[in-house]
Amino acid sequence: MVSKSSSWFILAVLVFCWVEFADAAKPNFKSVAKRVDAAIAEEVFSDSDQPAPQCDDETYLRRVWLDLVGDIPSPEEVIAFSLDPAKNKRRVVVNQLLKSPHYGQNWARYWRDVIFSRVLEDRALLAANAMEVDITERLNNGDGWDAIAAEFITAQGDVRQNGSTAIMMAQSGRTEETTAEMSRIFLGIQIQCAQCHDHPYDRWKREQFHELAAFFPRIGVRAVRDVTQRTFEVYAADRFNNKRKKNNETRPKAEHFMPDLDDPSAKGTKTQPKFFLTSASLPFDSTDAERRQQLSQWFIENEWFAIALVNRVWSELVGEGFYEPVDDIGPDRDATAPTAVKLLAKEFESSGYDYRWLLKTICATEAYQRAARPRRGPEDTPMLANVPQRLRSDQLMNAIFTALEIGESTQDSSPRRPNRRAEFAKTFGYDPSIPREGVSASIPQVLALMNSPQINRQLTAGRSGVLGYLLEDIYDDEQLVVELYLRCLSRQPQAEEMDTALAYLEESPQRRFAFEDLLWALVNSAEFQHRK
């Protein structure tokens, strides 16, 4: 007879086997990582090149925390990881982090910034929260990138309810703008340069842009009456009347017309839906559902769909993409390591467009695990080292909150109060699609970290700040210095840094002031604000 506990055991084993089986059906991430590394070495490195050594454990831990869950590890986690003798600990921590709900949130926020950094009108920002919530759930749920993309392309509904309407809302439902963003985000191809003239340096013709636009004429955006809050909906239509258009709405049209450049007031040329990469087409009069569903399928089937995503995530994690900028790729661009990126893209496709699989694979590559070096010059060999990346607004805010043990109160997400996170993003946010050498800090950012009363209250050793209790708990100055370094930089201070801190302590009128100043300096340091 099988006891109750052993039946639980069997069930657990079955579940475990099933999970393992599901994973086993995917390409083995370790072997793919190896092959990608080999392809890069083969294609890019020469004998004289010296790739950076593997980074140390502390650096790796802070790196994967920021890259996977958008936060920094606590001092306890840093110590535990450093002392863990297990050989596979890097793989284990990646798996653990990918199971955290913050994984989905971190990457949902990344995509929120991708989409909403390009809004046509600021009112679209009211849809940002719904998009973040929805995509968080989808990613945590393990939905494939293909399913997520298809939803973005085909969605409709209230923009505060259905986060997948985000791209259309961000572009106010305008046909040409929506088209441009769909291609940029999911294929990495900026065909909109061909909107008014044939593409100046790519193969795209003006007709091809407008043929792509012809998949989106039947969507619109309009305000929705709602007793409690202002909102909009993305809607589609297959019947058309001549009701008068309201001021702030975009109305569906039956077909797309390519404007006549010589006579902008003319109706233009009626244009058939046709996908520029394959020339596959739909007839006129196709319904909205037919158009957008078909297009999403054609997008996903195309090799640039997987390449675009793989290249973007690689760029975010390794510090440079195979193609840069990540949203201006395509058949007329050269990759630094074409075999490597195509290989990774192909295997990503075989994984069922599994986002977690992709992250796990990249984290296992040597390319990812190398120590960081300053961004290379244009003539230098690519991919020899990881590159320090400036934290995105959410990562930086999380890092501050974790280092200083500040809780994010529920009030912060109340719709009536200005959201602290959104306020923070106004100063620290940047568009993650732009090449990172173009992302620099700014004076308002520096001022905010140095002087904002909100942050400085938390740096003060009073009742509210973490330093208050640390000063009481840790009598030994050296230990407290170590604690602050672990908290902020996820590493121990070097000997010189310890000397600097102790010398500063010596000069300061009070122990308390000295540690407040040290914490202030750590938060204001470039190292804190980057992931290296």
Add this chain to the structure above:
Amino acid sequence: MISHMQHHANLAVRKQGVVGRRDFLKQLSATSLAAGTLSWSDAISVSADELRSRGMACIVLWMQGGPSQFETFSPKPDHENGGGTKAISTSVPGIHISENLPHCAKVMDDLAIIRSMTSKEGNHQRATYFLHHGYLPMGGVKFPTLGSNVAHQIGDAANTLPSYVRIGSRLPNSGGGGFLGVEYDPLVLQNATRPPQNTTPSANLPRYERRLGLLDKIQSSFAAGAGAQVVDDQRKLVDRAADMILSPSMEAFDLEAEPSELRASYGEGDFAAGCMMARRLVEHGVTFVEVVSRGWDTHQDNFNRVGELTSQVDQPMATLITDLKQRGMLDNTLVVWMGEFGRSPKVNPRTGRDHYPKAFNAVLAGGGVQGGQVIGSTNPAGTTVADRPVSVNDLFQSVYHTLSIDADHENISRIGRPIKLVDGGTVVDELFV
């Protein structure tokens, strides 16, 4: 064809990590810096002399919501569309403006009124964007706003204050540095009566300086390795930010320093304070200041509300011009009064006026603009431009021209696409007769 070839070359350079133009390699001039590639810190160290401001500045008085032309600079007392608003004579014989602007009437000698502005954008968001960028929003391209372009072109990078300041918080769609980068974003003042955010040092001065010293020291290890570039940039930023907040120029933000008589002459209210602040900032080397007045979207009760709004704007605007003139600054400072569009000739049943981009006003003064004139006109009903239409692009051409900036200058967007400061349009020559 040639331009395409050249573009190819530029792209090749850019793709290897230098986001720039070919001429950038030839000569490090202010023009090539305009390609938006060098950080401000490089800009200072590389070519401080070339970047030195040519001494021109611009103050935009922005009427958010779309000011009624009939109740400001284009009264139509003889037509029912005029809504009964009376016209008054000005210091220039033959030129009449609305009775709501008695102070501006006295400085008409310095004003050039364009009564024939025309556009097609009647939506606040898009029109605000248009009148700030000279472009309509377009997916994938983050155009820099006018103030950022001006700051980028002629801002004094060595000045301790930022080159572009906007007074009045939350002005959606007014834009920022766009693809030029955050360093060209405006420094935003919520209100002219309070100093900018986070400029009060977080500790007393000796301790603050000790802190800065400690920060510099603890950056050494990161600076010696992977963080070489980023620490270098950040150190310069910290220095610059600290320089700014500890510098005597911060007194520019202190209106209390103005004599009470002069403060009284600017009048009461936030907009008055903003105008006075604008003058102080320009005196301290700021190149572009935008002062925002809100509430011009008068769909209802137009006449009372515009009466109230003009009472907040008329005196400060006129005093600003007189004040600049008395200090010998007006010839180098262009003042522009505008909003995103005008208001409908027909008064609606709620005694309001609705959006009307087809015929509206803009007013320019200073910076070499010939005052005392009216450019363009509308038909008696005010429904359409009768003479000398001026497009938004024409206006932008004229603003850049006044500031001695080449409007055909091409910046390179993030994807390597050349973007002119203004695409199309011609300078309104009458402004400079």
